[in-house]
Each structure stands twice: as C-alpha cells, then as structure tokens.
Amino acid sequence: MDKRLIELEVKKIQFTHIFNYNDFIYVLLWIYYNDENIGSYKSVYTMDGETEDDILNFDDNRFIKNLVESTNNSIEIAEKALMEGISSEVVGKISGLKSSLIADIKSKVS
Incomplete structure (x- = not known):
C-alpha cells in the first residue's frame, strides 16, 4: 500500500449537549485510498479533551x-x-x- 495515496477528509465535527448528560465532541473522518472511500474513523471526546470512544471501520x-x-x-x-x-x-x-x-x-x- 502506497502511503502517498492515503487521504483523510474531515466529514463532521459536532458538539453535543444532552440535558442531564456530559457534553461531548464527535468527530468523523473519511479515509480515501487513491480517491476511493475505503472506510471511516469515528471518535468521541470529553470536554476535557480525553478520548471517550473511537472506532476505525474499513469497508x-x-x-x-x-x-x-x-x-x-x-x-x-x-x-x-x-x-x-x-x-x-x-x-x-x-x-x-x-x-x-x-x-x-x-x-x-x-
């Protein structure tokens, strides 16, 4: 796999506030190889900047x-x-x- 052909696109950065729940930031990146979408990386961060959850998904x-x-x-x-x-x-x-x-x-x- 040629690393020069890997690209990331920030698809979404979302601040979420739910009543009686901790606020968090959700980030979604799309992963491309030679301009073809091959997967995504999703992550959730606390307001302190700590990683709460993350998922790397390949199609x-x-x-x-x-x-x-x-x-x-x-x-x-x-x-x-x-x-x-x-x-x-x-x-x-x-x-x-x-x-x-x-x-x-x-x-x-x-």
Whole structure:
C-alpha cells in the first residue's frame, strides 16, 4: 500500500449537549485510498479533551485488496513508462494516477 495515496477528509465535527448528560465532541473522518472511500474513523471526546470512544471501520476488505493491487500495478506501469521516456501526461492517461503522484514517481526514477 502506497502511503502517498492515503487521504483523510474531515466529514463532521459536532458538539453535543444532552440535558442531564456530559457534553461531548464527535468527530468523523473519511479515509480515501487513491480517491476511493475505503472506510471511516469515528471518535468521541470529553470536554476535557480525553478520548471517550473511537472506532476505525474499513469497508469491504476484498474491495480494498483489489484497489491496492490495481493501484500498485498502475504505479509499476507508470515507473516503467517514465523510465522509457514516455511523458508524464501520457503516463497519467494510461495509469489513471494523479499528476502529483506521477511527478513524485518521475523524480525517483530519473
């Protein structure tokens, strides 16, 4: 799994007040791998900043495995194409990878 392709998106930060109950803050992060949503991280914090609860949830493991394998194949193809002198633009169209990742790969294979 290429760490450069992992992204987090803050989906929700929520302050909750329930009568006769302790106030808390709820946070929801979505986890992406190569622009595909693969899971979420949910956490609850007390007003003192202590973690009350947290849950890391990944969606269908077969989907994630296939996504990682296909992305790794795309990275390998991009590396070989860049070493052969094919332009970054063409490599991006062939591989479907982000231009920032292709630039990073190009700097390592050059």
